[in-house]
Amino acid sequence: MADTIAPTTPSQVVAPTQGDVHTEEMLVNMGPQHPSTHGVLRVVLRTDGEMVLESVPHIGYLHRSAEKIGEHVAPYQYVPYTDRMDYLAGMNNNQAFALAVEKLTGLEVPERAKYIRVMFAELNRIASHLVAVGTYGLDMGAFTPFLYCFREREMLLDLFESACGARLTYSYITIGGVTDDLPDSFVDVCNEFLDYFEPKIDDYNNLLSYNHIFVRRTGNVGVISAEDAIRFGLTGPVLRGSGVKFDLRKAKPYENYDRFEFDVPVGEPGGQGDIPRGVVVGDCWSRYYVRVKEMEESVKIIRQCLRDLPEADPKEGICHKKSKTVKLPDDEVYLEIENPRGQLGFYIKGDGSAIPARVKARGPSFCNLCVLEFAGRNCLLADIPAIIGSMDVVMGEVDR
Amino acid sequence: MQSFEEICQVLKTEFGEAIEDTVTEGCRPYAVVSVGRWGDVAKFLRNDPRMRFDLLRCISAIDLLEDDKLACVYELGALSAISATADMSLERELAVRVITDRTDPHIASVAHLWAAADWHEREAFDMMGIVFDGHPNLERILCPEDWVGYPLRKDYKFPLEYHGIPATTEHELTSPKH
Incomplete structure (x- = not known):
C-alpha cells in the first residue's frame, strides 16, 4: 500500500545501517582460506563499513x-x-557419467543394478544434505547440529563401505551397472538406518531450522526471485528454494525414477504451516529448508527401492559385460541428472575409438556460484557467509 | 511439445541459409548455426513466443582439429510456466553448434540473453581460446591470468615449468618413456 506510507525526507531514504556507519570504501579479500567459503573460494568484497556493495568471486x-x-x-x-x-x-557423479556413456553407446543396465543405483544416489543425497545442513549451522554459529548431522552421516558412510569398500570416493556405480552386488544383510541394515534416521530430521528442525537466531540470520537474506534463478541457470535446491518446482527426476526421469512416488519440495512464504515468520520465498532459509525436506523425500524413495528390489538375473549379473571394453561411436551426447546440488550434466563426444574426444562436465556448483555476484551486493558483511553457505557449493566441482 | 524437426523448420523459414545443417542421426540431434548470424538466432531462440528457450543449460567448447575449426555446443531448454505447486517439465530442448575458425576464433556472446552464459563463456575462453564478442568481462576463470595457451585444445603443449615451479621431474626429462 504505497499511498498509506508517510512521505519521507531525503535523509530518511538512506538505509539506516548504511547511514550510521558510512565510512571509506574498502576492498576486503575473503578467502581463499576462509572457513565459511567451504573450500578454496576467494571473494573480493567492496565494503562501506558493514555494508557490502559488491562481491566478486574468484575461482580456479x-x-x-x-x-x-x-x-x-x-x-x-x-x-x-x-x-x-x-x-x-560421489555416487551421483558416477551415476551421471555412467548414464551419459550408456546413452552414447546404447549399453543396457540390468534391472537390479538400476534399483541399486537409485538407492545409492538417494542415500548419497541424504549424506550430502547432512553436510550442507550441518555446516550451514556452523556458518551461522550453531555448533551442535553439525555434530548430530555428522553422527548420522557416519552411519551412511558405513553403509557405503559395506557395499563397495570406500567411504568417500566410491566408483561403485560404473559403466553398465554397479561393481558389486549388495552384501547379504544390506536390506535389513538399511531399513534399520531409515527407521532410526527419519525421526532425527525433527531434531534438526527443532535445533536449527526453527531456531529464532538462525531464522533471523537467514530469513529474507540473499533473496533470488524465480525469474532471476532461471536467468542465471540455477538448479537444484537453490532453484527450488525460489519457488520453482523443477526437478529432473520428475521432469525427465532417468534410471527408473518414474516408478517411485515422492514429492519435490519448494520454498514457501513464511507464516504458513511450519514455515517461520520472517522467511520469504527465495531467501537463504528457503534454500536450506528445501534440503531438509528433500532428505525426507529421499527416505521415501529408498524405502520403495528396498521394497521392490528385484533379484539378480544370473545371466545378466549386476554389470554389463562390455563395461570395460566399450567403444564410443562418432557421435555426441549431453545428459543431465539431478545431483544433490543441482543438475550435473556430462557432454561426451566420441570419435569411434575407446577414448572420448571430449568430456565436459556441467557442474551444478559452478553454475550456482555465478549468482553470488548478483545476490551478494548491497547486503551486510555477515550476510555473505549466509549466502555462500546457502548455495552449498563444493569447490572441487566448481574448479574441476 | 515441439520436436527437433519442427523447431528447425521455424528456424529455417526465419533465418534460411544461416541454419547451415541439422543433424538428426545419432543419440542427440543438433542444429549448426552460422557464426555470423548466431547473435540474431540466439535472440530469436530466447525471445520469440514460439521458441522461448529460457534455460541455457550448458556451453561446451570443442576442438575440431581435423577440420581446423573450433566450436561451441549450446544446450538450451524451455521450461513450462513457473509453478510452485505443480511439477514443471522441460517443454522443448535444442542443441546448437556454432563453428568458428581456429586461428582467430570469434563468437557473439549471449551473456546479455542468458545470465548463465557469463561463466560458461569465460570457461570456454579460458580453456579453448574462443573470444566471445560483447561479453562484459572476458577473463580467464579457472587458470591464472598469466597462463599461456589454451589447455583443452588438441595441440596444446604442456608447460614444463610455471614461475620456476617444475611441472615435470628431472627423472621424466632424462629418461625416455617406455
Missing part, C-alpha cells in the same frame, strides 16, 4: 584439468575422476 584454486584427463583415458577409467569432482556426492 582447485583446478585439476579433469576434462583434459577425460580425453586421455577410457570411460571406465574416468569414473574415479568423477567422484573427485563433487566429493560429497
Whole structure:
C-alpha cells in the first residue's frame, strides 16, 4: 500500500545501517582460506563499513584439468575422476557419467543394478544434505547440529563401505551397472538406518531450522526471485528454494525414477504451516529448508527401492559385460541428472575409438556460484557467509 | 511439445541459409548455426513466443582439429510456466553448434540473453581460446591470468615449468618413456 506510507525526507531514504556507519570504501579479500567459503573460494568484497556493495568471486584454486584427463583415458577409467569432482556426492557423479556413456553407446543396465543405483544416489543425497545442513549451522554459529548431522552421516558412510569398500570416493556405480552386488544383510541394515534416521530430521528442525537466531540470520537474506534463478541457470535446491518446482527426476526421469512416488519440495512464504515468520520465498532459509525436506523425500524413495528390489538375473549379473571394453561411436551426447546440488550434466563426444574426444562436465556448483555476484551486493558483511553457505557449493566441482 | 524437426523448420523459414545443417542421426540431434548470424538466432531462440528457450543449460567448447575449426555446443531448454505447486517439465530442448575458425576464433556472446552464459563463456575462453564478442568481462576463470595457451585444445603443449615451479621431474626429462 504505497499511498498509506508517510512521505519521507531525503535523509530518511538512506538505509539506516548504511547511514550510521558510512565510512571509506574498502576492498576486503575473503578467502581463499576462509572457513565459511567451504573450500578454496576467494571473494573480493567492496565494503562501506558493514555494508557490502559488491562481491566478486574468484575461482580456479582447485583446478585439476579433469576434462583434459577425460580425453586421455577410457570411460571406465574416468569414473574415479568423477567422484573427485563433487566429493560429497560421489555416487551421483558416477551415476551421471555412467548414464551419459550408456546413452552414447546404447549399453543396457540390468534391472537390479538400476534399483541399486537409485538407492545409492538417494542415500548419497541424504549424506550430502547432512553436510550442507550441518555446516550451514556452523556458518551461522550453531555448533551442535553439525555434530548430530555428522553422527548420522557416519552411519551412511558405513553403509557405503559395506557395499563397495570406500567411504568417500566410491566408483561403485560404473559403466553398465554397479561393481558389486549388495552384501547379504544390506536390506535389513538399511531399513534399520531409515527407521532410526527419519525421526532425527525433527531434531534438526527443532535445533536449527526453527531456531529464532538462525531464522533471523537467514530469513529474507540473499533473496533470488524465480525469474532471476532461471536467468542465471540455477538448479537444484537453490532453484527450488525460489519457488520453482523443477526437478529432473520428475521432469525427465532417468534410471527408473518414474516408478517411485515422492514429492519435490519448494520454498514457501513464511507464516504458513511450519514455515517461520520472517522467511520469504527465495531467501537463504528457503534454500536450506528445501534440503531438509528433500532428505525426507529421499527416505521415501529408498524405502520403495528396498521394497521392490528385484533379484539378480544370473545371466545378466549386476554389470554389463562390455563395461570395460566399450567403444564410443562418432557421435555426441549431453545428459543431465539431478545431483544433490543441482543438475550435473556430462557432454561426451566420441570419435569411434575407446577414448572420448571430449568430456565436459556441467557442474551444478559452478553454475550456482555465478549468482553470488548478483545476490551478494548491497547486503551486510555477515550476510555473505549466509549466502555462500546457502548455495552449498563444493569447490572441487566448481574448479574441476 | 515441439520436436527437433519442427523447431528447425521455424528456424529455417526465419533465418534460411544461416541454419547451415541439422543433424538428426545419432543419440542427440543438433542444429549448426552460422557464426555470423548466431547473435540474431540466439535472440530469436530466447525471445520469440514460439521458441522461448529460457534455460541455457550448458556451453561446451570443442576442438575440431581435423577440420581446423573450433566450436561451441549450446544446450538450451524451455521450461513450462513457473509453478510452485505443480511439477514443471522441460517443454522443448535444442542443441546448437556454432563453428568458428581456429586461428582467430570469434563468437557473439549471449551473456546479455542468458545470465548463465557469463561463466560458461569465460570457461570456454579460458580453456579453448574462443573470444566471445560483447561479453562484459572476458577473463580467464579457472587458470591464472598469466597462463599461456589454451589447455583443452588438441595441440596444446604442456608447460614444463610455471614461475620456476617444475611441472615435470628431472627423472621424466632424462629418461625416455617406455
